[in-house]
Amino acid sequence: METQDTLTFTSNGIYCSAGDFYIDPWRPVPRALITHGHADHARFGHRSYLSTDIAAPVIKHRLGDINIETISYGATVQVGSAKVSFHPAGHVPGSAQIRVEVGGEVWVVSGDYKTVYDGLSDAFEPLKCHSFISECTFGLPAFQWKEQSVVFEAINAWWQQNANDRRVSILGAYGLGKAQRLLCGLDRSIGPVLTHSTVEGTNRVMRAQGIALPPTQQVMHDTDRKAQSGAMIIAPPSALESSWARGFGDISTAFSSGWMGLRGVRRRRAADRGFVISDHADWEGLNAAILETGAENIYVTHGYTDTFSRWLIEKGYNAKVVPTQFGDAEEEQGNDV
Amino acid sequence: MKRFAALISDLDQTTKTLRKIAALERYFREAPPEDRIWCLALFSGRRPKRILSTTQLREWAAELSGLPLWLLEDSYAVVGDLAETIALVLPPAKGNIDKSLSEWISALRAIAGADAEEKRKFILEVWDALSGQDRFVLNKLITGGFRVGVSQKLMVRALAGVTHKPEAEIAHRLMGAWNPEETSWEKLIEAEDLGTDLSRPFPFFLAHGVEGEIAELGLPENWCAEWKWDGIRGQVIIRGGTHYVWSRGEELITDRFPEFASLCEALPKGTVLDGEILAWQDEAPLPFNLLQTRIGRKTVPKAILSKAPVILYAYDLLEWQGKDIRDRSFNERRRMLESLCANQSKALPLRLSERLSFDTWAVLGDLRDVARSHHAEGLMIKNKQSPYGVGRKKGSWWKWKLDPLTIDAVMIYAQAGHGRRANLYTDFTFAVWQGNDLVPFAKAYSGLSDAEFKDITAWVRKNTLQRFGPVRQVTPEHVFEIAFEGIHKSTRHKSGVALRFPRMARWRRDKSPQDANSLEDLKDLLNTYG
Ligand SMILES: [Zn+2]
Ligand SMILES: [Zn+2]
Numbered sequence: 001m002e003t004q005d006t007l008t009f010t011s012n013g014i015y016c017s018a019g020d021f022y023i024d025p026w027r028p029v030p031r032a033l034i035t036h037g038h039a040d041h042a043r044f045g046h047r048s049y050l051s052t053d054i055a056a057p058v059i060k061h062r063l064g065d066i067n068i069e070t071i072s073y074g075a076t077v078q079v080g081s082a083k084v085s086f087h088p089a090g091h092v093p094g095s096a097q098i099r100v101e102v103g104g105e106v107w108v109v110s111g112d113y114k115t116v117y118d119g120l121s122d123a124f125e126p127l128k129c130h131s132f133i134s135e136c137t138f139g140l141p142a143f144q145w146k147e148q149s150v151v152f153e154a155i156n157a158w159w160q161q162n163a164n165d166r167r168v169s170i171l172g173a174y175g176l177g178k179a180q181r182l183l184c185g186l187d188r189s190i191g192p193v194l195t196h197s198t199v200e201g202t203n204r205v206m207r208a209q210g211i212a213l214p215p216t217q218q219v220m221h222d223t224d225r226k227a228q229s230g231a232m233i234i235a236p237p238s239a240l241e242s243s244w245a246r247g248f249g250d251i252s253t254a255f256s257s258g259w260m261g262l263r264g265v266r267r268r269r270a271a272d273r274g275f276v277i278s279d280h281a282d283w284e285g286l287n288a289a290i291l292e293t294g295a296e297n298i299y300v301t302h303g304y305t306d307t308f309s310r311w312l313i314e315k316g317y318n319a320k321v322v323p324t325q326f327g328d329a330e331e332e333q334g335n336d337v
Numbered sequence: 338m339k340r341f342a343a344l345i346s347d348l349d350q351t352t353k354t355l356r357k358i359a360a361l362e363r364y365f366r367e368a369p370p371e372d373r374i375w376c377l378a379l380f381s382g383r384r385p386k387r388i389l390s391t392t393q394l395r396e397w398a399a400e401l402s403g404l405p406l407w408l409l410e411d412s413y414a415v416v417g418d419l420a421e422t423i424a425l426v427l428p429p430a431k432g433n434i435d436k437s438l439s440e441w442i443s444a445l446r447a448i449a450g451a452d453a454e455e456k457r458k459f460i461l462e463v464w465d466a467l468s469g470q471d472r473f474v475l476n477k478l479i480t481g482g483f484r485v486g487v488s489q490k491l492m493v494r495a496l497a498g499v500t501h502k503p504e505a506e507i508a509h510r511l512m513g514a515w516n517p518e519e520t521s522w523e524k525l526i527e528a529e530d531l532g533t534d535l536s537r538p539f540p541f542f543l544a545h546g547v548e549g550e551i552a553e554l555g556l557p558e559n560w561c562a563e564w565k566w567d568g569i570r571g572q573v574i575i576r577g578g579t580h581y582v583w584s585r586g587e588e589l590i591t592d593r594f595p596e597f598a599s600l601c602e603a604l605p606k607g608t609v610l611d612g613e614i615l616a617w618q619d620e621a622p623l624p625f626n627l628l629q630t631r632i633g634r635k636t637v638p639k640a641i642l643s644k645a646p647v648i649l650y651a652y653d654l655l656e657w658q659g660k661d662i663r664d665r666s667f668n669e670r671r672r673m674l675e676s677l678c679a680n681q682s683k684a685l686p687l688r689l690s691e692r693l694s695f696d697t698w699a700v701l702g703d704l705r706d707v708a709r710s711h712h713a714e715g716l717m718i719k720n721k722q723s724p725y726g727v728g729r730k731k732g733s734w735w736k737w738k739l740d741p742l743t744i745d746a747v748m749i750y751a752q753a754g755h756g757r758r759a760n761l762y763t764d765f766t767f768a769v770w771q772g773n774d775l776v777p778f779a780k781a782y783s784g785l786s787d788a789e790f791k792d793i794t795a796w797v798r799k800n801t802l803q804r805f806g807p808v809r810q811v812t813p814e815h816v817f818e819i820a821f822e823g824i825h826k827s828t829r830h831k832s833g834v835a836l837r838f839p840r841m842a843r844w845r846r847d848k849s850p851q852d853a854n855s856l857e858d859l860k861d862l863l864n865t866y867g
Contacts, residue, residue, distance in 0.1 A: 141404055142412040142425040261425070263349065263473075264417050267486065272351050307411040314405065 006082075006102045007109070007133070009299075009323050014109060014133065018102040019082035021050075023109045033084065035111025036095035037062055037176055050077075052086050054122075054209070055094030058176055061205045073122060089113040090124030091279050092177030093211055099127055107131045108293065112302075114278070115285040118148060118181050120211075126292040133299040133322060134290060137280045138258050139308030145258070145282040152185035155275055158254065163191050163230040168248040172237035172255045172271065175199045177279050179234050180206060182256060183214055186232060194219050194228065196235035196244075225249070240271060258282070290317070340368055341376065341438040342470040348485045357487065361495035370522035371439040377525070378517035380492055381587075384481035385442050388449040389456060391419055391480060397457055398423040401464060414753075415760070420476030424469070432466035441478060490728055500526060505540075508727045513537035514589055535576040538583040539609065539655050539663065540727040544717060544734035551737065552698045554718065561667065561721055562693040562701055563652060564713035565736055567625050567823060567837065568613040569632070573597055573649055575608040576659075582614075593631055594647055596686040603685050604677070607659030611725075612651035612690065622650075622712045624825040624867070626835055651678065652690035652717070655725060663725035667733075670725065708739055709866050714822055715739045741820035742862055743842055747813045747853045749775055751797045754782070761790050762797040762809075765841070767819055769832070771856040775813055778832035778859060779821070784841035793844070816848040817841045824863050832856060834863050 008015050013025035021031040028045035035041050035051075037058040042051075049068040051059055056070045071077055073096070076085045081103075086096035091112040098109045106129040113135065117123040145151075155171070162169045173179040179199045186193055193216050195203060200218040207213055219225070219233065225247045239245055240253045253271040258278030260266050266274035281289060290298055290312070300309050301322035312319035347360035365373055378384075395413075399406045404426060416422040436444065448459050467475055477483055489511065496511075497504045507526070514536050515525055547554075554560060570585040580601045582591045591597070594614065616623035616631070627645040631637060654674040655663050662670060671692075678689035693716070695701040705716050715738035723733030746767035754763035764782040768775035785793070793815070803810040823837035845852075 140412045140415060141402065141408060142416050142422055144425070262416055263421050267349055270352050272353070304411070304415070307408065311405075311408055 006100060006105050006107045006131070014322075016079075016082050016100055016102070019079035019084065019100070021079055021082075021084075022046075023098055023100075024111065031079075033098055034059060035089065035098060035109065036092055038092070038112065038174075041111060052094045052096050054211075055096065057205045057209045058094065058202060061201065073125075087125045087127055088122035090115060090117065090121050093121045093180070093206065095121060095177075097125070097127060099129065105130055107133065108295075109133045110135055110289070112137070112280060113289065114281045115289050116145070116148065118279070120181050120184055121177070124289070126289065129293050129295050131297040131299065132290060132293045132295040133301060134286065135280065135302040136286055136300045136305060136308040137303035138278065138282055139286055139300065139304045139311075141283045143258060143261055143278075143282045144284060145261075145276060145278060148185065148277070151275055151277045155182070155185065155254075155256075156187040156190065158252070158273055158275075159186070159190050159232050162252045166229040166250065168228050168230070168251045169232045170240060170245055170248070170251050170253045171232060171234050171275075172240045172253065173199070173234055175202050175236050178256060178277070179203075179236075180211075180213055181279070182234060182277075183216065186214070188214065191230040191232060192217060192228075194223075194231050194233045196233065196239055198236050198239075199234050338436060338438050338441055338471055338474060340364065341372065342474045344376070345474055345483075345485055346470055348487060354491065357491055358495045358498065361487065361492065362498050365495060365499045369437065369439070372437055374517045374520065374522040374525065375438050375442055377492070377496075377511070377522075379478075379483045380485065380487050381489065381511060382482075383515075383517060385445060385478060386449065387479070387481060388445055389460070389479055393453065393456070394419065394423060394460070394476070394479065397460055398427060398464075401461055402426045402428060420480045421473055423464075423476050424473035427464055427472065430465055430468040430472070432462075434463065434466040441475060445478060496526060502526075505727045508540040509537070512540055512587065513583075535579070536574065536581040536589065538572045538574060538581070538587070539611075539661070539725075541570065541572065541585050541611070542653075542726045542734060543729040544736040545729065545731050547718070547735050547737045551702065551718075554698075554735070557696060557698055557701070559721055561671065561719050562695060562704070563690045563717045563719075564693070564708065564711055565715045565717045565738065566613045566615055566622060566650060566712070567714045568615040568622070568628060568650065571612060571614040571649060572655070573600060573610045573612070573651075574656075575601055575604050575606060577606065592635055593637060595637065595642070596647055597649065599685060600649075600687060603681060603687075605658065607656060608677070609654070609656035610649060610651045610674075610687075611653035611655055612649045614647050615650050616645040617648040617650075617686075617688070618646065624712075625823060625837060626825045626827065646686070648686040648688050650688050650690050653725060665724065666722045667719050667725075668721045705737055705739065741822055741838075741842070742824065742866065743818050743820045744769065744859060744862070745816050745845060745848060745853045746779065746819050747775055747850045748793075748811065748815045748817060749777060749813055750808050751793075751811055752808045760794075762794045763790055765817075767817060767839075768813070769854050769856050769859055776832050776856050778830065778834060778856075779819055779836050779839040781817075781819060781839045781841050784820070785844060789844055813850050816845040816850060816853050818843040818845055824859070824867050826863060826867055832859065834859055834867075 012022055012027045012029055014023040021033055022029045023033045024035055024041040025032050026043060030047045032046035033050045036055050042059050044063055049066055051070060053070040053072050056068055071086055073086055073088055076083055083101040085099045087099060089095040089097045089111050091114055095111060097111055100107045108127050108129040110133060113124055115124045159169045173182050175198045195216045195218050197218055203213055203216055226249050228248055237255055254273035254275055255269055255271050256275045256277050258280060260274030261276040296318055298312050298317045298319040299322045305321040309319040309321050344360060344364045348357055351357060395409055399409045412426060413419055413422040448456055493504050493507045496507045510525060513534055572583045574581040580597055582594055582597055584590050616628040630641055630645055654670045657673055681687055693704055708715050715736060718735045718737055720733040746769050748765050749768045750766035751762040752764040754761055766777050767779050768777045797809060797811055800812040801809040802812060819839050820842035821836040821839040825835050827835035
């Protein structure tokens with residue numbers, strides 16, 4: 001079936017002419033629907049924003065004084081002649097897939113998603129649609145995640161070992177989503193958990209909106225950093241090689257990201273450990289999610305789009321690569337937000 | 338293989354030297370000796386004989402994982418390592434086999450003679466019975482080439498720690514043509530004497546680059562200076578009526594340089610020389626690319642032999658009359674070397690490295706400035722009192738290289754890198770002007786910072802004119818300063834020149850493509866320095 005152009009790909013991003021709005025646009029637009037608060041999705045400068053009620057506090061925390069309306073998961077709002085609803089994407093708290101229906105034609109924009117439940121974000125909701133715009137950050141069969149509990153065990157074992165050796169553990173994690181997910185998986189009997197101010201900033205916002213997070217203690221400028229042996233510190237990845245990290249004395253460092261599944265990346269990042277844990281779907285997850293939509297048309301974006309679309313075409317889908325601001329859809333490795 | 342796989346993980350999981358050494362020491366203490374010797378072999382680049390082609394591995398991995406071959410290839414391009422790619426894409430293991438490292442190597446050897454179908458069955462079974470790291474390590478045993486960030490130096494330290502033998506002795510024991518299938522841990526590492534391996538070379542002593550002011554080396558009279566040539570560092574061993582030639586990469590290259598056989602007659606038994614192998618004619622070195630024609634081949638046809646004859650440009654004597662004299666001072670070794678080389682026929686492929694006379698650092702600086710006109714790439718400066726050391730140690734041997742030659746060129750093609758860099762454009766082709774045309778003359782892939790690679794990658798994506806497979810032709814817009822060590826005439830290149838060690842010295846964002854150099858400029862450099 002030839003589809004209508006419910007959504008089109010413009011130089012500003014994904015556009016719906018029936019409702020005159022954009023989804024996660026990368027240039028300033030009058031009306032922007034935002035899947036979640038990560039910087040590559042929620043940008044400055046739009047005249048009005050629409051996001052889920054759960055995602056909004058963090059978006060405001062990042063973008064400051066913006067004109068934002070909210071909507072809860074599953075609720076439908078009429079925008080022009082388009083029916084729009086937001087559904088859990090399982091990526092980070094409040095993250096959404098956006099469903100757009102115009103004249104019976106249904107499109108879903110996945111945003112970033114993962115299909116496994118992380119215990120913190122609302123679980124990914126499979127949606128039926130005609131056309132599915134899917135991310136494929138980890139769209140290669142080399143990316144297959146282990147169960148979360150197995151990864152948490154490995155992280156706790158590393159922490160325990162460091163605590164036995166009177167070392168400080170510093171775990172690098174993105175401040176929005178990954179950091180909080182890890183916090184929930186730490187074995188608190190091992191030692192105290194400290195946070196970098198960037199991470200704690202997001203924690204504070206989430207706690208204020210009623211998301212339950214285990215207690216943490218922010219590293220302040222007057223914290224005695226030499227007296228923290230045995231502690232776990234959650235910090236943004238960029239802080240791992242800083243003088244801030246070295247100030248803790250004998251440390252062991254680790255990154256947590258899907259890219260850590262690749263030995264070359266693990267070894268070249270100058271950290272002691274790399275834990276393979278991502279808020280994106282792995283190869284199995286992407287394929288399962290796409291199958292469940294029942295969609296015939298798959299548009300892929302973010303990641304190994306050329307390879308992944310070819311794979312989908314061989315599987316019988318009508319798959320295309322979403323043109324992005326990069327001229328083509330390759331993304332640099334290391335982007336895991 | 339759990340223990341060996343765990344060692345690889347331990348080594349991968351720390352960036353700290355002391356923790357790496359501790360992991361190695363633990364392995365050398367706890368693993369059975371027949372595993373230890375294989376660990377030493379693998380970490381020093383001695384791979385077991387390859388029993389399967391990578392094509393077979395790819396096809397069978399695609400089969401077992403149910404993926405099309407092209408998808409496996411695409412994944413490989415990103416992962417950057419075939420053994421790892423296969424370990425990652427295969428479905429989870431159902432069985433479980435536990436064999437030690439040496440048992441696995443025997444098992445692989447046992448199927449070496451089997452037909453393809455038997456091998457296939459064996460591999461599929463093994464893959465299905467190994468998980469995660471074990472599977473990766475087994476694949477590595479098949480494909481070869483362990484890179485675990487363990488330098489020879491680190492291994493020597495760990496072995497010295499375990500055996501309580503001096504590091505220099507361990508380094509010497511690890512040198513040479515030993516083969517894990519023919520020797521043992523006991524013989525190689527533990528035995529009282531170093532054994533009767535006549536071919537065993539000494540560890541090479543390596544120089545550091547001069548960092549600060551040359552005058553910081555102290556009094557000039559304490560130092561000896563020589564030209565630094567661009568050849569192949571080699572050790573020529575005359576023992577027991579035969580000779581061996583070793584490269585610095587510890588490759589036995591005797592057969593590639595049959596000329597040196599004549600040294601057997603001319604020099605006494607029990608002589609070991611250190612020097613530079615150079616292509617040589619009319620008492621002057623020939624360009625390195627002529628020497629290069631000799632490197633890749635196991636046997637050398639007459640035509641090439643006469644076109645690129647070699648000599649050993651000897652600069653040190655390590656063994657004399659069967660005695661290791663590395664402990665003696667450079668001055669003393671040099672005197673012995675001089676008398677050894679004196680009165681030798683010019684027909685012999687042996688020349689004594691010229692000793693440069695200078696009484697002040699300024700005079701030496703002037704010599705360095707004219708090094709290129711002597712076809713040298715700089716100077717070697719050696720402390721007269723120093724013994725011949727092991728490995729790269731600071732203090733007594735220095736290299737004082739010339740600044741590289743440079744030329745401004747326009748980037749015209751880009752290609753993605755491998756591994757971590759698979760999604761970054763890192764390999765570029767550069768061109769200079771010939772009239773209104775851009776003529777490619779060099780490829781380079783190093784020299785930029787990560788941030789610059791990111792920038793240029795974003796730009797390449799937006800400015801691709803044409804794709805040729807993995808290569809993209811881009812708008813000729815960006816100018817880079819290309820640095821290189823030497824320039825030679827070449828008939829194989831469109832530009833007519835070949836560069837030695839080209840790299841990107843700087844991204845000249847301040848220059849527009851019109852400002853780049855021309856082919857004529859390049860030819861001028863060729864005429865001056867080629
Ligand atoms: Zn994203
Ligand atoms: Zn995201």
